[in-house]
Amino acid sequence: MIDPMDRLFTQVDTARDALVDLTRDLVRIPTLNPPGEYYREICEFLKTRLEQRGFAVEMVRAEGAPGDSDVYPRWNLVARIEGRNPGDCVHFNSHIDVVDVGHGWTVDPFEGVVRDGKVFGRGTCDMKGGLAASIIAAEAFLDICPDFSGAIEISATADEETGGYGGVAYLAERGYFSPDRVQHVIIPEPLNKDRICLGHRGVWWAELETKGRIGHGSMPFLGDCAVRHMGDVIAEMETTLFPALAEKRTAMPVVPEGARQSTINLNSIHGGQDELPDDFTGFPAPVVPDSCRMVIDRRFLIEEDIADVKQEMADLLARVGARRDDFRFELRDLHEVQPTMTKRDAPVVRAVENAVIHVLDKTPDFVVSPGTYDQKHIDRIGRLQNCIAYGPGILDLAHQPDEYVGIDDMVDAAKVMSVALSGLLTENGEG
Numbered sequence: 332m333i334d335p336m337d338r339l340f341t342q343v344d345t346a347r348d349a350l351v352d353l354t355r356d357l358v359r360i361p362t363l364n365p366p367g368e369y370y371r372e373i374c375e376f377l378k379t380r381l382e383q384r385g386f387a388v389e390m391v392r393a394e395g396a397p398g399d400s401d402v403y404p405r406w407n408l409v410a411r412i413e414g415r416n417p418g419d420c421v422h423f424n425s426h427i428d429v430v431d432v433g434h435g436w437t438v439d440p441f442e443g444v445v446r447d448g449k450v451f452g453r454g455t456c457d458m459k460g461g462l463a464a465s466i467i468a469a470e471a472f473l474d475i476c477p478d479f480s481g482a483i484e485i486s487a488t489a490d491e492e493t494g495g496y497g498g499v500a501y502l503a504e505r506g507y508f509s510p511d512r513v514q515h516v517i518i519p520e521p522l523n524k525d526r527i528c529l530g531h532r533g534v535w536w537a538e539l540e541t542k543g544r545i546g547h548g549s550m551p552f553l554g555d556c557a558v559r560h561m562g563d564v565i566a567e568m569e570t571t572l573f574p575a576l577a578e579k580r581t582a583m584p585v586v587p588e589g590a591r592q593s594t595i596n597l598n599s600i601h602g603g604q605d606e607l608p609d610d611f612t613g614f615p616a617p618v619v620p621d622s623c624r625m626v627i628d629r630r631f632l633i634e635e636d637i638a639d640v641k642q643e644m645a646d647l648l649a650r651v652g653a654r655r656d657d658f659r660f661e662l663r664d665l666h667e668v669q670p671t672m673t674k675r676d677a678p679v680v681r682a683v684e685n686a687v688i689h690v691l692d693k694t695p696d697f698v699v700s701p702g703t704y705d706q707k708h709i710d711r712i713g714r715l716q717n718c719i720a721y722g723p724g725i726l727d728l729a730h731q732p733d734e735y736v737g738i739d740d741m742v743d744a745a746k747v748m749s750v751a752l753s754g755l756l757t758e759n760g761e762g
């Protein structure tokens with residue numbers, strides 16, 4: 332008897348052209364976000380395809396989610412197919428949105444150009460190649476192992492690039508990722524085909540505003556300059572905060588290595604009068620700035636508590652206040668995400684690990700992402716901790732001009748996914 336693994340490999344190899352075609356079809360639907368275009372069209376396209384393969388398909392609009400409107404509705408798709416016997420459900424979740432094209436392209440970003448064994452285009456790597464690979468993997472598995480136990484789900488969700496509130500968060504709040512429905516989640520984000528991503532660091536975004544008093548620019552001593560107050564905040568950060576963050580090392584295997592510590596980015600800063608429009612040919616007026624606003628982006632570790640992260644900033648501002656007259660400020664929370672990390676021995680991790688060993692003949696690297704992705708919602712809202720990111724594509728190419736995904740990488744990742752399905756949903760699987 333032929334080894335079922337070999338039959339899966341052959342089946343995926345046979346579908347190589349179909350995998351390329353599917354990726355190109357997806358890239359040709361320009362699902363730019365913001366504002367969130369063509370979500371309905373891409374979901375309809377996937378619905379037709381998956382229904383032909385026997386999936387029951389639901390389309391869910393995230394009504395009332397941020398950005399949702401009749402002009403830009405936040406459509407999501409959830410497809411499910413049941414096996415012959417009861418068992419676990421393996422869910423593949425991909426986001427359908429892509430980021431702005433930007434400059435520097437040498438190919439049409441929405442044509443799906445195939446060259447040198449790669450498919451080029453916005454969203455090929457992040458993450459329509461991964462979505463296509465998961466569909467081909469599921470189809471190959473259904474062909475070879477029709478008697479499987481449990482269920483397979485494939486979701487295509489909106490708005491990951493802008494926080495996922497009109498996508499995975501919306502579905503998770505409605506029970507789509509609850510542990511009694513879904514037991515294993517694989518998110519085919521582009522982490523490279525030989526790496527398993529266990530989770531991500533935490534995020535705290537805040538806006539700090541220092542306050543001053545307006546006055547004439549020729550007599551700044553009669554006003555109070557909010558920008559100078561902010562300058563001292565940044566100076567304090569340079570001398571105390573940045574060195575302290577560099578000392579905070581994590582046991583999380585974050586890649587790249589430089590992100591294996593706490594970090595803060597000063598995301599934007601603005602003080603004083605609004606910038607003058609480009610077409611205005613006059614001069615600014617002489618005014619002492621009475622307000623300066625800075626947005627900070629603090630990334631924290633699983634070893635840190637968000638309350639301590641905020642306290643650290645409060646302490647810093649207190650030190651600045653102790654040495655400056657009339658130091659007044661407001662600190663506003665904008666957004667926070669808890670860090671998450673699936674256990675190394677969780678069932679989905681072991682199934683994909685075994686599959687990588689079978690397909691690539693090497694042990695995968697276990698990594699953690701420096702930035703967040705939709706796993707945060709599956710963990711915190713869905714309460715499901717058996718979740719990883721695994722998919723084809725080179726992470727560094729995401730959001731770049733001439734983004735591409737390698738065809739061999741997609742085929743290998745599809746094999747890994749199909750073998751992982753076999754491990755989790757069949758008796759002779761090795762999960």
Ligand SMILES: [Zn+2]
Binds near residue numbers: 457458520521
């Ligand atoms: Zn992505």
